[in-house]
Amino acid sequence: MKPRIAVLGCGYWGSNHIRTLKGLGALHAVSDANFARAEGFASEQDCLAIAPDDLFKRDDVDAIVMALPPQFHADLSIRAVEAGKDVLVEKPIALTVPDAERSVQAAKDNHRVFMVGHVLRFHPAFEKLKALVDAGELGEIRYIHSHRLGLGKFHTENDALWDLAPHDLSMILALTGTEPLEVRGEGAALLDHLSDFAHLHMRFPNNLRSHLFASRLNPYRERRLTVVGARAMAVFDDVEPWERKLAVYHHAVWQDSGQWAATSNEPTYIEVEQGMPLTRELQHFLECIETRAEPRTDGEEAIRVLRILTAGTVTHGRIGG
Structure with a gap:
C-alpha cells in the first residue's frame, strides 16, 4: 500500500499538492481551517475531509503535506511529528531560524521524515x-x-x-x-x-x-x-x-x-x-516514507536557506x- 497522505492547507499551492497526490494514488484526506473548502476538495477528489484539530490524531494518516501560511508551519510540523506523522513542509518552514531548528530537531527526536518543498x-x-x-x-x-x-x-x-x-x-x-x-x-x-x-x-x-x-x-x-x-x-x-x-x-x-x-x-x-x-518531488517524498531515506531537500537545507x-x-x- 502507498502511504496515506493528508494535505493541510487547501489554498493555491495546497490545491496543486492535492491534485498531484490524487494522480499518484496517495491522497487520503484534505484539511483546512475553512472546513467548507476542505469538503469541496474532498468531494472533488473522492477523499476524506478532516478538521485540522482532528488530523493529528488519525491512525489512518501516515504523513501530512503542509501548505500553510509560514507562521503556522513550525508549531504544526512539530505537532505532526510528535503524533508520529512524516511531513513535507512548504517553504519557508518557519519565520525564524530557532523555530526552524525546533521543527527539524523534533522530527529527528521522533524518527520522522522531514522534507521541505524546495520544488x-x-x-x-x-x-x-x-x-x-x-x-x-x-x-x-x-x-x-x-x-x-x-x-x-x-x-x-x-x-x-x-x-x-x-x-x-x-x-x-x-x-x-x-x-x-x-x-x-x-x-x-x-x-x-x-x-x-x-x-x-x-x-x-x-x-x-x-x-x-x-x-x-x-x-x-x-x-x-x-x-x-x-x-x-x-x-x-x-x-x-x-x-x-x-x-x-x-x-x-x-x-x-x-x-x-x-x-x-x-x-x-x-x-x-x-x-x-511537483510530481517528482512528491514521488520522492513517498519513496522516503517507504524506505526511511533522508530526503534530498531535508530540514538542514531549509535551515541554511x-x-x-x-x-x-x-x-x-x-x-x-
Whole structure:
C-alpha cells in the first residue's frame, strides 16, 4: 500500500499538492481551517475531509503535506511529528531560524521524515545542470546569478525575498555544496511595508560569488539561473520550452598583450527529460516514507536557506567565518 497522505492547507499551492497526490494514488484526506473548502476538495477528489484539530490524531494518516501560511508551519510540523506523522513542509518552514531548528530537531527526536518543498530541486533541467557541474563540465564555478521576477502573489507575512528567493537559494546551495561566508541584502517596498524587490549578494568559499534578484512587481516573467564556470557557462531558463530550458555556452575568453578578448559561440541546448517538478518531488517524498531515506531537500537545507534569508533581510550579515 502507498502511504496515506493528508494535505493541510487547501489554498493555491495546497490545491496543486492535492491534485498531484490524487494522480499518484496517495491522497487520503484534505484539511483546512475553512472546513467548507476542505469538503469541496474532498468531494472533488473522492477523499476524506478532516478538521485540522482532528488530523493529528488519525491512525489512518501516515504523513501530512503542509501548505500553510509560514507562521503556522513550525508549531504544526512539530505537532505532526510528535503524533508520529512524516511531513513535507512548504517553504519557508518557519519565520525564524530557532523555530526552524525546533521543527527539524523534533522530527529527528521522533524518527520522522522531514522534507521541505524546495520544488525546483526536482526540476529535470536543474537536475541535469547539477550533473554537469558535478562532472566538471563547466570547470571551477566562479559565479552564479538568478532572477525570479513576475507580477503578483502578494502575501501579508512574506515579502518578495522570503516568498520567492528560497527556490533559488536551494538551487544555489546545492550547486555550491556549502553556505555563504557573507550575505548582503537590500530591498524596496512600494505597496506597503513589505519589500516588493529584493537583491542578495553572497560570497562563498574559494571566492565564488552569487547574486539573486527577486521581484513581484515586474511587468514580465523571468525564471533564470546562470552558472559561470572557468570552462563554460550554463543557463537554466524555465520560461523557455523544454528543448531550450538548459543551454551551455562555450565562450572563449583570453588575454592578449595585456588586453582581455572574447569570442562568443552559439549555445548548445542540452536534452532534458520532461517531467513536472511537483510530481517528482512528491514521488520522492513517498519513496522516503517507504524506505526511511533522508530526503534530498531535508530540514538542514531549509535551515541554511533561512539563515541566508535572515542575514539578507538586514543591510549586511555575516554567516560563519
